[in-house]
Amino acid sequence: MHRRPLFGFAFAVFVFTGVYFFLPNLQSEVITYAQLAAAGFLAIALHELGHVIGGKLMGMNFGYVVAGPFHIEKGKKGIRLRENRNWGLIGGVALMLPTPGHTEDRLRKDLSVMTISGPIMSSSLCVLFLAMWHFSTIEFFAFCSMLHGGILVATILPLPNGDFQTDGSAFYRLIRQTEAGERQIQSAKLMAEMYGAKRPVYWSSSLYEQCKKKVETAAELKDVFIESMFVFYVEADRDGIKPAIERLFHHFRIESDKRMAVYHGPFLEWRMLADAISGTLDDKTLHKYAEGVTMFSDGTYSRMQAMLAWSRQDLNKALAYSKEAFSPYAKLNGFGVLEREWTRMLATRIRTSVKTIA
Structure with missing residues (x-):
């Protein structure tokens, strides 16, 4: 498992405490740094x-708020506190x-x-x-x-x-009502639908058509990132994950590029997940695409790690990662319904392979 923010914070507290008690001459410095933290x-x-x-x-x-190692979100059964597993969000973020x-x-x-x-x-x-x-x-x-x-x-x-x-x-x-500002408003509408109570196949058909047109005319994925996710979830729920992700890969050039990892990472993982669920996972492509999946999205990152461990026949670790991947989506409605179903399908494939080897 990758070292998560909570581990880093706990380690820092442990170090500060140890220095405070075992190096008395540094106690004033420890107190200063602890207060700053x-x-x-x-x-x-x-x-x-x-x-x-x-x-x-x-x-x-309210959608969610993240600060340091803490993630507070609204799910199926109200507000819940969980661990923030994403180093990219320790600086704080709020979704309304x-x-x-x-x-x-x-x-x-x-x-x-x-x-x-x-x-x-x-x-x-x-x-x-x-x-x-x-x-x-x-x-x-x-x-x-x-x-x-x-x-x-x-x-x-x-x-x-x-x-x-x-x-x-x-x-x-x-x-100032700039073009970028209008995109912010459109993205907010899409996020409201994606985090809403309905599963993707029941999302707004008018929003889907708008997103579909934008995706079809866009040259790069990063220019229509949210729209592409919206279209993907709707079509994956309607037609299945494999045909939905293959359409996007046919339209866009989605590669393991570190500069584009924030945008390409989720789609690379979904491409490999579709193959894993259908039993057509290719190890060479898996390792190539894994380089483009970042920890910024902890669910997709953990699921990719599960597939990598599975390819190495480290089945216990693969199951542990698939369990870890389930956590970010455990209480979410909207797109979270699909992500839970896919994570369960992957875990089932891994367990089946364990039984086969046994």
């Missing part, structure tokens, strides 16, 4: 909480889903308020903790103020950030 976690968690509060004030639905039926203008307003609420929370707490430090001289409050200010600067400036965007750039695009 705690203040950093609070800065991330409360910034994301700001997004959640802003979204709820606009009537949006728009209310169905809202107009384009209302959706833009909803998303704008939700987006800017994180920086507003950080700026407010920066000032509050600065005042608390001024009147109490407690060092921890100074650290909190400093780190809330750092989060504010890092998220509010409308700067380019690779494949991602800061809160400031997202807010700017929304209020």
Whole structure:
């Protein structure tokens, strides 16, 4: 199993505790670094909480929030806390889903308020903790103020950030009604459907047709990433995973490219999963595609690791990875229904091979 954030946090606590008790001359430094770590976690968690509060004030639905090693999500039976298995999300992320039926203008307003609420929370707490430090001289409050200010600067400036965007750039695009802002609104609609109560085959037919047209006219997968996922889930539920993923591979050039791993990774794993379920898995292609699957999506990553272990005849590890892959989808509706079914199918294939070898 790959080392997950919770392991890293637990290891850090263990090291700090050991240094504190066995190296007394470093106790003051340990206390300082421990306070910085705690203040950093609070800065991330409360910034994301700001997004959640802003979204709820606009009537949006809670999807999930991640901060450090913790992942809080809304599933079939309400809110649950689980471990964040994804190193790529330890910096925090919040998903708020728009209310169905809202107009384009209302959706833009909803998303704008939700987006800017994180920086507003950080700026407010920066000032509050600065005042608390001024009147109490407690060092921890100074650290909190400093780190809330750092989060504010890092998220509010409308700067380019690779494949991602800061809160400031997202807010700017929304209020200026740019093409990128319109794509944010469309993506929010799709995410609301994907995380909703219905399984993919019952998702909005009009949204499916819109996505289908965009996918058919797009040159690169990254330009229609969410739309491609939407189309894939609907067609996989309707026709089966293999024909659905083969259509996308026929249309796009999907390869194990580290630069495109965020976009290509899930589709590479689904391609191998389709072969594994149908009994046509090719070891050479499996290992080639595995290089393009990142830990950013913990479910698909763990499932790919299960297939790799299976190809090496390490069946116990393969079953352990398939069990790990099931966890992120265990309580999800929408696309989570399909992901659970596929993970069970893979585990069944692995167990069958165990019996055959025995």
